[in-house]
Amino acid sequence: MNAQTVYLVDDDESFLRATARMLRASGYHVSPHTSAVDFLANLDLAASGCVVTDLEMPGMDGNALQEKLGTTLPVVFLTAHGSIPVTVHAMRRGAEDFLTKTTPREPLLTAINRALERDARERSERARLDQLRKRFDSLTPRELEVLHHVVRGQLNKQTAAELGIHERTVKLHRTSVTTKLGVYSAAELTTLAREARIFDDTPTFPKGQ
Amino acid sequence: MSWLTLIWSASGGACLTLGIIHLLVWCQKRTLRASLWFSGVAFGVAGIARIECAIMRATTPEHFLMLHRWGHVAFFVITISIIGFIQSYFQTGRPWLAWILFAHRAVVLVMTFVPGPTFNFRSVSAMMPFGFFGETLMAPRGVSSPWEKFGEASGLVLVIYILDAAIRLWKRGGRRDHQRALVVGGGVLLFISSCFLNSFLIHGGFARGGVPQAPYFISLSFLFIVVAMGFELSRDLFQVTQLASKLRENAESMSLAASAARMALWRWDIPNDTFWVSQDGHSLYGVPPNETIDLNRFLETLHPDDREPTRQLVLRTLDGDGDFHASYRVIHPDGSTRWIDARGSTDFDNRHQPLRMRGVSIDVTDRIRAENDARGLRQDLAHAGRVTLLGQLASALAHELSQPLGAMLRNSEAAEIILQQPAPDLEELRAIVHDIHADDRRASAVIDRLRSLLKKRDLQVQPVDLKDVISEVVHLLRSDATARSIELRISVAEKLPPIQGDRVHLSQVLLNLVVNAMDAIDLGEPNHRCVTLAASPEAGGRMDVSVRDSGPGIPADVMSRLFEPFFTTKSHGMGMGLPVSRTLVEAHHGTLSACNLPDGGAEFHISLPITPLP
Numbered sequence: 001m002n003a004q005t006v007y008l009v010d011d012d013e014s015f016l017r018a019t020a021r022m023l024r025a026s027g028y029h030v031s032p033h034t035s036a037v038d039f040l041a042n043l044d045l046a047a048s049g050c051v052v053t054d055l056e057m058p059g060m061d062g063n064a065l066q067e068k069l070g071t072t073l074p075v076v077f078l079t080a081h082g083s084i085p086v087t088v089h090a091m092r093r094g095a096e097d098f099l100t101k102t103t104p105r106e107p108l109l110t111a112i113n114r115a116l117e118r119d120a121r122e123r124s125e126r127a128r129l130d131q132l133r134k135r136f137d138s139l140t141p142r143e144l145e146v147l148h149h150v151v152r153g154q155l156n157k158q159t160a161a162e163l164g165i166h167e168r169t170v171k172l173h174r175t176s177v178t179t180k181l182g183v184y185s186a187a188e189l190t191t192l193a194r195e196a197r198i199f200d201d202t203p204t205f206p207k208g209q
Numbered sequence: 210m211s212w213l214t215l216i217w218s219a220s221g222g223a224c225l226t227l228g229i230i231h232l233l234v235w236c237q238k239r240t241l242r243a244s245l246w247f248s249g250v251a252f253g254v255a256g257i258a259r260i261e262c263a264i265m266r267a268t269t270p271e272h273f274l275m276l277h278r279w280g281h282v283a284f285f286v287i288t289i290s291i292i293g294f295i296q297s298y299f300q301t302g303r304p305w306l307a308w309i310l311f312a313h314r315a316v317v318l319v320m321t322f323v324p325g326p327t328f329n330f331r332s333v334s335a336m337m338p339f340g341f342f343g344e345t346l347m348a349p350r351g352v353s354s355p356w357e358k359f360g361e362a363s364g365l366v367l368v369i370y371i372l373d374a375a376i377r378l379w380k381r382g383g384r385r386d387h388q389r390a391l392v393v394g395g396g397v398l399l400f401i402s403s404c405f406l407n408s409f410l411i412h413g414g415f416a417r418g419g420v421p422q423a424p425y426f427i428s429l430s431f432l433f434i435v436v437a438m439g440f441e442l443s444r445d446l447f448q449v450t451q452l453a454s455k456l457r458e459n460a461e462s463m464s465l466a467a468s469a470a471r472m473a474l475w476r477w478d479i480p481n482d483t484f485w486v487s488q489d490g491h492s493l494y495g496v497p498p499n500e501t502i503d504l505n506r507f508l509e510t511l512h513p514d515d516r517e518p519t520r521q522l523v524l525r526t527l528d529g530d531g532d533f534h535a536s537y538r539v540i541h542p543d544g545s546t547r548w549i550d551a552r553g554s555t556d557f558d559n560r561h562q563p564l565r566m567r568g569v570s571i572d573v574t575d576r577i578r579a580e581n582d583a584r585g586l587r588q589d590l591a592h593a594g595r596v597t598l599l600g601q602l603a604s605a606l607a608h609e610l611s612q613p614l615g616a617m618l619r620n621s622e623a624a625e626i627i628l629q630q631p632a633p634d635l636e637e638l639r640a641i642v643h644d645i646h647a648d649d650r651r652a653s654a655v656i657d658r659l660r661s662l663l664k665k666r667d668l669q670v671q672p673v674d675l676k677d678v679i680s681e682v683v684h685l686l687r688s689d690a691t692a693r694s695i696e697l698r699i700s701v702a703e704k705l706p707p708i709q710g711d712r713v714h715l716s717q718v719l720l721n722l723v724v725n726a727m728d729a730i731d732l733g734e735p736n737h738r739c740v741t742l743a744a745s746p747e748a749g750g751r752m753d754v755s756v757r758d759s760g761p762g763i764p765a766d767v768m769s770r771l772f773e774p775f776f777t778t779k780s781h782g783m784g785m786g787l788p789v790s791r792t793l794v795e796a797h798h799g800t801l802s803a804c805n806l807p808d809g810g811a812e813f814h815i816s817l818p819i820t821p822l823p
Contacts, residue, residue, distance in 0.1 A: 012612045012616070014612070014613065014616045014644060014647065014648055014651070015612050015613075015615055015616040015619070017616075017644065018615075018616040018617070018618075018619035018620040018623065018641075018644060018648075019615075019616075019619045021619065021620060021623040021637070021641065022619040022620070022622045022623035022626070024623075025622075025623045025626035025627050026623075026626060055692075056608065056688060056691045056692045057691065058691050061691070061694070078615075079608075080607050080608030080609075080610075080611035080612070080615075080688070100611065100615075101611045101612065101614070101615030102611055102614050102615045102618055104618070104622075105619075105622045
């Protein structure tokens with residue numbers, strides 16, 4: 001995770017080489033590619049980093065690349081000329097920044113650092129989430145249902161009624177859940193569940209990913 | 210004085226006068242032979258008149274007979290002269306008749322001077338007086354000789370000869386010839402009648418066994434012929450005067466016309482190397498009016514650069530078919546320059562030696578100036594078109610330049626960092642410097658291309674490889690095409706023969722067409738967005754270049770107005786791109802046209818002539 005890679009994508013070889021040089025000299029680990037297709041083919045999804053790409057390229061251009069990447073890696077766009085619609089479009093899609101090719105070193109590195117930080121942050125966030133979710137793995141489906149009701153603030157009696165089981169069974173499930181999760185108060189349970197987003201309506205990751 | 214003397218003298222005097230006049234005419238112009246012969250006739254008749262005058266009053270037979278003889282001499286002269294006149298004036302007299310006549314008369318003349326009585330009379334005994342209209346005249350009393358009929362026969366032959374010639378002239382046709390035939394023929398007929406009258410009167414007298422009661426008046430008879438001939442000759446002279454004045458009028462009109470058109474007429478006598486020039490010619494060439502001009506003097510009036518080529522052209526013309534056409538500049542003494550266009554044709558003799566060149570020179574300075582102005586305007590227009598076009602490409606060009614500029618910036622930043630390291634990697638630094646150079650050259654090339662396109666320049670015709678032009682155009686537009694997701698395809702044969710043309714202008718045309726093609730594709734939303742540039746040699750020594758797009762095609766109402774100046778369907782732009790492109794293509798002797806493709810899209814087609822191989 002420490003070795004974050006700056007992925008460079010540009011069809012102009014001279015520009016690609018020069019940018020890679022400058023970044024390497026500035027201490028970054030760089031992976032240059034002359035085409036977006038080539039870059040995607042060799043991408044290691046587990047690797048942390050960011051993408052610095054030209055907007056206008058033959059074959060797959062910068063926009064298409066961003067679409068393909070989704071939120072996997074943050075993207076910094078470099079271009080010779082940007083019009084407002086193009087910039088807005090890219091930023092809406094979640095680009096980290098939009099710069100010209102002749103931008104000096106400082107602003108460029110700032111943008112790259114920001115992107116890298118964001119990627120690191122997002123990855124650790126994702127990892128944490130993963131970890132959290134893993135804890136819920138050990139719960140049985142029945143236990144999850146009970147937890148759902150607890151999180152919604154229902155009394156044991158109500159839960160039992162809705163699920164059609166005994167209140168005592170509910171209590172038993174609750175004990176199992178708190179033991180498995182290692183969390184003892186209802187409030188903490190709720191917080192944990194929300195953090196893990198177990199019961200979100202819009203799932204960001206398939207459960208147990 | 211007696212009235213008879215008066216009449217005969219007047220008649221003789223008139224003939225004498227006419228004879229002298231026409232003799233003088235012949236002296237002036239020796240080719241007018243008819244006048245000479247006529248004067249012979251006139252003098253002859255004058256002579257006869259004089260003799261008749263004397264015979265009328267002859268008192269002795271010897272005197273009478275002597276005068277008679279001299280009368281025959283005069284007849285002879287008259288006959289010869291009439292033959293000569295008819296031959297040279299009518300040219301239709303029969304030669305054998307003429308010879309008979311001549312021989313006949315000659316014989317008579319000789320026989321007259323043989324001793325003894327004259328041809329006409331066997332003997333004359335005395336001169337008897339007789340009264341004639343109040344005057345007393347003398348007539349011979351004698352015996353006529355049988356040879357007399359022979360003598361008179363010659364008169365008949367003469368009449369036949371003249372009438373025959375007159376009839377043949379009439380048959381030859383022509384109004385003028387009819388007139389001549391009529392007048393002279395008429396004169397002859399009157400002469401005959403008069404002669405018959407005379408004969409009757411004279412011989413009637415003899416027949417009555419006595420003395421003729423009338424004088425000879427053959428001279429008066431001849432007068433008819435003299436008057437007729439004289440009249441005809443005078444009419445000719447009159448016509449000549451008329452013609453001369455018409456000619457003068459024509460010459461004046463031509464001179465005026467030539468003046469108005471600033472034209473000079475000239476004639477070069479080649480063997481003597483002298484020029485005649487019309488009055489405007491001297492001022493046209495800046496030569497003082499009275500100076501004589503030969504070939505060298507003429508060449509001196511020309512611009513120094515034009516002298517030798519013009520001289521060479523003249524020599525070539527004289528060796529060739531003699532048709533001369535040259536354009537050159539003339540420098541006037543005041544230093545001003547005029548453009549002259551000269552044309553001439555040469556007359557050769559039978560050994561093809563040049564005798565004379567006649568021609569016309571026109572001052573075409575105004576036209577040349579107008580043409581130069583037009584050329585200048587065309588260049589301005591082409592330049593304006595180019596500038597507008599390049600304005601549309603600004604974003605593409607910005608991209609083209611930021612690649613090398615950005616790379617140079619990155620490289621120099623990297624170099625700075627590396628240099629700050631304790632042990633800088635020299636290999637890396639060398640690589641950096643090398644790359645910076647390469648990018649600098651790249652940027653310069655783009656700027657140079659831009660500069661040459663933006664400069665206003667004259668048409669520079671050179672051999673041009675269309676393959677290079679096409680790939681340059683594609684290179685220039687590549688980034689713009691990528692930005693618009695349009696594919697630029699090239700379909701060019703391996704080896705293209707070169708075109709004689711101006712590289713920049715041809716690039717301009719292709720740029721214009723490809724930009725238009727890309728704009729067209731943006732209008733439609735076709736599946737594949739593609740512009741194809743193709744070039745191939747075609748039959749008939751021509752090169753075909755085409756730009757095809759996959760757009761929606763050209764609507765019918767637009768198609769007819771495509772090349773109209775200031776016509777555009779776009780919100781930006783002047784609407785001058787296509788008209789200017791067509792002008793540039795036509796300046797290369799080519800054609801530019803447009804059509805819709807069957808599968809959709811449009812094609813713009815250029816056809817250019819290929820340089821002939823040396």
